[in-house]
Amino acid sequence: MEDFKALIKEIIKFRDERDWEQFHNSKDLALALSVEASELLELFLWKNNEDFNLNKLKDELADVFMYAFLIANKNDLDIHQIVLDKIKKNADKYPVDKAKGNSTKYNEL
Amino acid sequence: MEDFKALIKEIIKFRDERDWEQFHNSKDLALALSVEASELLELFLWKNNEDFNLNKLKDELADVFMYAFLIANKNDLDIHQIVLDKIKKNADKYPVDKAKGNSTKYNEL
């Protein structure tokens, strides 16, 4: 967990120097995360699948990570654990024999 | 970087068991990330700022992390580095003396 924690510490430092924790309620953090993910997506608008600007992608992906880390931190979530838990759930929803080579959503499998 | 890498390895293992890499072009990964961030946001619809279901938040945030990790991995990005780089850029856009206690967007500061 060391890496996540070190990075979150940097983000919190940036936030606290600006006294921004007061704005960071859970609803607005989720809203900010969604807005940043949409800005990343916009890089692909009217473009082919691999036709994008890598430097802009880095910037937007970093924003997504920052808000995702802030939401995890605000709720004392162990990122490693929640991702592993979700992989287990997904393994039940998408058993290998049904899902292999198939992008169909689980409720239509 | 150890933790990020260990976690990404688990996600890749899940993906490859299902032969899903073929669907994971950059545009659709960005689309999936945006859809998952929106599902997280939906938990707050018609609700007060801190009124949400923590178990659902964990699930949706894990989905966001998974697609963010997959995008980072596909582009060989060093998550630690891109986040630190973005914090530096943000520090220029939001200097402490102007931004302190102020949620105004940088282009309106």
Added chain:
Amino acid sequence: MEDFKALIKEIIKFRDERDWEQFHNSKDLALALSVEASELLELFLWKNNEDFNLNKLKDELADVFMYAFLIANKNDLDIHQIVLDKIKKNADKYPVDKAKGNSTKYNEL
């Protein structure tokens, strides 16, 4: 149906003068609509519920309508009809006696 049609005609004229129909596949139109809806949402980030810039809201809402009209037009959809059909479906999912004064999602009612 007159008004929708007149407005869609103006949007199509703008599009065709720029020879943009070639970019307007269904997936990118849906992507554009989502990006514009997210830009409208961003006006409310870190803000109270009614604290927004009305001129910016007009601009972003107009963008949302333009892409929604283009999607309807591309698929020959009767906007009046699809909205009335959806209201009927919603009336089944949210019967007045259960839904009155209650913002709970239908699958949790």
Added chain:
Amino acid sequence: MEDFKALIKEIIKFRDERDWEQFHNSKDLALALSVEASELLELFLWKNNEDFNLNKLKDELADVFMYAFLIANKNDLDIHQIVLDKIKKNADKYPVDKAKGNSTKYNEL
């Protein structure tokens, strides 16, 4: 304007029978619009550009229109007018001679 008004009247009737106006603050309406636009977009995830379910598209597009109409109605906006105003602004940002056959964003033209 007759058609827009007739349709908005039906949406308001549905809303008021359920006493839902109390939940419809501007921020949550914008949030709902964004969530619905994202659900429409999800129909295209891992799919080719024209590979989608038309019935689901109708449902999701109807949801987008409903929230867009509710936002227009709450702010007494003339949909016809705001769209025409935006087309004029876009015509300045995207002059025909520069934008013809070109999907580049205006700030990069």
